[in-house]
Amino acid sequence: MARAISTRSKFGWTLAAWAVALIIFFPILYTVITSLKTESEAIAGFNLIPSFTLENYVEVQTQRDYFRPFMNSVIIAVGSTLLGIIIAVPAAWSMAFSPTHRTKDILMWMLSTKMMPAAAVLVPIYLLFRDFGLLDSRIGLTLMLMLINLPIVVWMLYTYFREIPGEILEAARMDGATLWGEIWYVLTPMAVPGIASTMLLNIILAWNEAFWTIRLTTTNAAPLTAFIASFSSPQGLFWAKLSAASTLAIAPILIMGWFSQRQLVRGLTFGAVK
Amino acid sequence: MGQITLKNVRKSFGATNIIPNINLEIENGEFVVFVGPSGCGKSTLLRLIAGLEDTTSGTIAIDGRDVTNEAPAKRKLAMVFQSYALYPHMTVAKNIAFPLKMAGESPETIERKVADAARVLNLSNYLERRPGQLSGGQRQRVAIGRAIVRQPSAFLFDEPLSNLDAALRGTMRLEISELHNQLKTTMIYVTHDQVEAMTMADKIVVLNAGNIEQVGSPLELYRSPKNLFVAGFIGSPRMNLIEGNPAADHGAATIGIRPEHLSVSTTEGKWKATVGVAEHLGSDTFLHVTADGVGPLTVRAGGEIGAHHGDTIFLTPDAAKIHRFTPDGLAI
Numbered sequence: 001m002a003r004a005i006s007t008r009s010k011f012g013w014t015l016a017a018w019a020v021a022l023i024i025f026f027p028i029l030y031t032v033i034t035s036l037k038t039e040s041e042a043i044a045g046f047n048l049i050p051s052f053t054l055e056n057y058v059e060v061q062t063q064r065d066y067f068r069p070f071m072n073s074v075i076i077a078v079g080s081t082l083l084g085i086i087i088a089v090p091a092a093w094s095m096a097f098s099p100t101h102r103t104k105d106i107l108m109w110m111l112s113t114k115m116m117p118a119a120a121v122l123v124p125i126y127l128l129f130r131d132f133g134l135l136d137s138r139i140g141l142t143l144m145l146m147l148i149n150l151p152i153v154v155w156m157l158y159t160y161f162r163e164i165p166g167e168i169l170e171a172a173r174m175d176g177a178t179l180w181g182e183i184w185y186v187l188t189p190m191a192v193p194g195i196a197s198t199m200l201l202n203i204i205l206a207w208n209e210a211f212w213t214i215r216l217t218t219t220n221a222a223p224l225t226a227f228i229a230s231f232s233s234p235q236g237l238f239w240a241k242l243s244a245a246s247t248l249a250i251a252p253i254l255i256m257g258w259f260s261q262r263q264l265v266r267g268l269t270f271g272a273v274k
Numbered sequence: 275m276g277q278i279t280l281k282n283v284r285k286s287f288g289a290t291n292i293i294p295n296i297n298l299e300i301e302n303g304e305f306v307v308f309v310g311p312s313g314c315g316k317s318t319l320l321r322l323i324a325g326l327e328d329t330t331s332g333t334i335a336i337d338g339r340d341v342t343n344e345a346p347a348k349r350k351l352a353m354v355f356q357s358y359a360l361y362p363h364m365t366v367a368k369n370i371a372f373p374l375k376m377a378g379e380s381p382e383t384i385e386r387k388v389a390d391a392a393r394v395l396n397l398s399n400y401l402e403r404r405p406g407q408l409s410g411g412q413r414q415r416v417a418i419g420r421a422i423v424r425q426p427s428a429f430l431f432d433e434p435l436s437n438l439d440a441a442l443r444g445t446m447r448l449e450i451s452e453l454h455n456q457l458k459t460t461m462i463y464v465t466h467d468q469v470e471a472m473t474m475a476d477k478i479v480v481l482n483a484g485n486i487e488q489v490g491s492p493l494e495l496y497r498s499p500k501n502l503f504v505a506g507f508i509g510s511p512r513m514n515l516i517e518g519n520p521a522a523d524h525g526a527a528t529i530g531i532r533p534e535h536l537s538v539s540t541t542e543g544k545w546k547a548t549v550g551v552a553e554h555l556g557s558d559t560f561l562h563v564t565a566d567g568v569g570p571l572t573v574r575a576g577g578e579i580g581a582h583h584g585d586t587i588f589l590t591p592d593a594a595k596i597h598r599f600t601p602d603g604l605a606i
Contacts, residue, residue, distance in 0.1 A: 165357060165359065167355045167356075167357050167359040168359045168360075168361065168362075170326050170346075170353075170355070170359065171353070171355060171359035171360075171361075171420075172361075172372075173326070173345070173346045173347060174324060174326075174346050174347065174351070174352065174353045175347070175352075175372050175373035175376055175420065175424075176347035176373055176376035176377055176424075177347070177372075177376050178347075178376075181376055185361075185372070186361055189363045190361075190362065190363060
């Protein structure tokens with residue numbers, strides 16, 4: 001029997017949900033508000049009404065080039081995602097369609113690498129990057145972000161592929177499809193939604209990654225995360241400009257996330273629900 | 275053509291012997307049903323014929339040609355799966371067209387054959403829909419459509435009706451039988467439902483633990499089951515199996531009497547029994563009774579009988595319809 005919910009308690013829960021949503025959203029909202037204040041307003045203390053000045057945005061663009069770190073972010077996020085997918089698809093494929101008794105262990109082992117704090121490998125990674133000349137390079141960052149997100153990508157794709165019923169592949173085989181016919185006409189179209197939402201999530205994760213992007217870059221390859229951090233420099237803290245830079249940094253991914261939210265939610269809950 | 279011969283076919287998964295050794299001959303145009311309890315190896319046997327599983331040893335021949343090591347597509351068989359296994363991203367038309375496309379047929383031929391199949395299966399109005407937008411029965415028809423367009427030498431059905439509700443199952447059963455009458459192509463049909471087996475088959479193959487218990491027409495199996503397993507499996511409700519003194523009276527370790535071969539009287543009879551549960555179906559009455567000195571029995575009486583829980587009745591078995599079995603369970 002469905003649980004009966006009275007109108008009053010429904011109203012209460014709705015209110016609570018909105019309150020939680022507002023609390024989660026508040027830091028982003030306050031960042032946007034602060035970006036519209038003058039520097040003196042910004043350090044004056046808590047204030048929700050800005051003077052709606054756009055000077056911070058102008059200065060962020062004129063003093064320091066926004067476009068370069070933006071392009072770095074795009075290249076690193078998209079590059080690491082594509083590279084990750086190329087590596088993860090065959091891996092997830094073989095584990096989903098011809099599993100051995102060790103497959104579960106391998107999956108767990110991959111995931112366990114995500115349980116380690118990133119700072120624990122900072123020094124060896126930094127030294128490796130230095131020795132291979134990868135510091136402050138887009139290639140280096142692309143590789144790094146691909147590697148740290150790879151376990152999640154493999155896991156997500158694995159769960160997607162597992163959802164494709166084996167009988168459908170057998171039906172294709174009975175219908176006279178060759179191995180390539182099977183992959184091209186049946187498997188790929190069925191796997192595309194899964195691959196797409198995995199890519200979306202990975203782009204967001206890579207875009208927002210700050211630990212490695214800040215530590216392994218200086219200027220050339222610095223993406224938007226490093227760009228934001230540069231506003232809290234030794235010369236002084238510029239809250240309003242930092243907020244403007246942050247708003248500019250999160251805007252693209254926020255817009256992308258908004259348009260693809262259905263795909264994303266499906267990606268995050270896939271396998272758990274249904 | 276569609277003559278299928280299995281010779282000494284064996285299948286094991288690791289140390290587990292699923293099919294110890296099977297020899298079977300399926301004639302061209304026959305409707306053969308593999309029936310047995312779950313886990314008896316009937317689906318594995320079908321998959322071996324389809325080529326979806328490799329035989330451990332033995333040979334499978336179709337129309338005299340050894341296909342044991344050939345890929346499924348090369349065997350010219352079509353299969354209908356329990357889950358329908360339709361391609362969810364394709365429309366009904368594209369699903370049906372898929373095997374033709376794989377065979378490299380021209381677009382005109384494909385269009386004509388798809389339209390023909392859709393007409394036969396009442397799917398003409400659904401050709402542009404996706405499988406997700408169809409009911410269970412319609413999906414099953416699409417799966418059958420996909421099978422018939424190829425004009426295979428035999429159809430393989432793997433429990434195709436078990437996902438449907440009872441009413442639809444009855445309708446689809448008729449449709450498949452009619453299809454067989456029209457096409458006259460060999461059909462091999464796997465089911466655990468003995469009603470499906472009895473109503474559809476030309477020949478029933480009863481399987482148990484990977485072995486063939488008996489092969490024969492539905493009525494042959496009903497009239498003269500070779501052993502206790504077949505006796506208990508074929509017929510609904512199940513045959514009553516009685517051991518002890520009543521069996522010894524007939525010179526057997528076990529005797530079997532079908533529920534419809536017991537006559538009911540309120541005044542006199544061979545066995546006195548007390549009614550436990552009476553199921554009134556209108557056309558029949560099923561009585562679950564306990565007979566003195568015999569044990570629990572099921573009785574099927576035609577029409578409506580006014581017996582209720584706790585009533586005493588008398589039962590007399592039809593002497594000519596008593597089946598006798600040895601201690602090993604073989605029919606005497």
